[in-house]
Amino acid sequence: xxWCQTTGPILMTTDPIGGVWNYALDLCRELGKHTIExxxxxxxxxxxxxxxxxVGQMAHVELFESDFKLEWMDFPWDDxxxxxxxxxxxxxxxAPSLTHLNQFSHGALDWGVPCLVVGHSCVxxxxxxxxxxxxVRHGNxxxxxxxxx
Numbered sequence: 001x002x003w004c005q006t007t008g009p010i011l012m013t014t015d016p017i018g019g020v021w022n023y024a025l026d027l028c029r030e031l032g033k034h035t036i037e038x039x040x041x042x043x044x045x046x047x048x049x050x051x052x053x054x055v056g057q058m059a060h061v062e063l064f065e066s067d068f069k070l071e072w073m074d075f076p077w078d079d080x081x082x083x084x085x086x087x088x089x090x091x092x093x094x095a096p097s098l099t100h101l102n103q104f105s106h107g108a109l110d111w112g113v114p115c116l117v118v119g120h121s122c123v124x125x126x127x128x129x130x131x132x133x134x135x136v137r138h139g140n141x142x143x144x145x146x147x148x149x
Contacts, residue, residue, distance in 0.1 A: 009037035009062075011096035013087065013103055015044035015070055016051050020102045020120050025054055027100075032060045039094045043068045043083055043103070064090055071105040080105050 010031065014024035028038050038061045046067050047055075055063045066086060069079035084106050091099065091111060099111040100118070107117035 008095050008097035009039050010098045010100055011039045011041065011087070011091055011094060012100040013041045013043065013106070015103070016042060016047055017044045017070070018120075021051070023118075023120065024102060025058075028055075028058055028061050032058055036060065038062070039064065039090060039096065041087060041090055042066065044070045044073075062094075071103060084109055 012024060012028070014020055024040065028040065031038060038058075040055060040061050041064045043066050047063075047065055052063065052065075055061055066083065068083035068086065069076035071080055073079075087106055088109065091113075096111075096113055098113055099115040101107055101115065102118050102120065104117060104119060107115060109115075
């Protein structure tokens with residue numbers, strides 16, 4: 001397999017709540033074999049010490065931690081918007097050559113570099129449906145964010 005060397009780090013999002021965490025760490029380990037620097041932005045909740053230690057074992061990964069709510073959580077939209085601003089600030093500081101998002105909601109932002117959005121699961125089947133048939137999760141229309149992506 002041929003690898004394309006990046007000119008800057010990869011800005012990658014993750015969350016420690018489900019399988020996305022293991023996916024992101026596995027990907028970080030593999031990219032590290034190719035000397036690719038990762039700026040890992042965690043959202044959803046604060047990390048446990050053991051999770052921080054997992055990241056700390058990878059010298060090529062710099063962790064940025066937050067507790068912004070994720071798009072599938074109850075009434076997340078203020079946090080989702082604030083997380084977009086936070087991620088934009090991180091991108092401005094670290095000048096990534098690629099943005100790798102493991103959540104849908106920030107895919108429509110202007111990253112200025114190629115952006116890969118990875119869908120790990122669909123929260124819509126577990127959501128309530130309004131009378132009009134639109135998926136609604138705890139009073140918020142989650143489809144509005146997905147349509148933008």
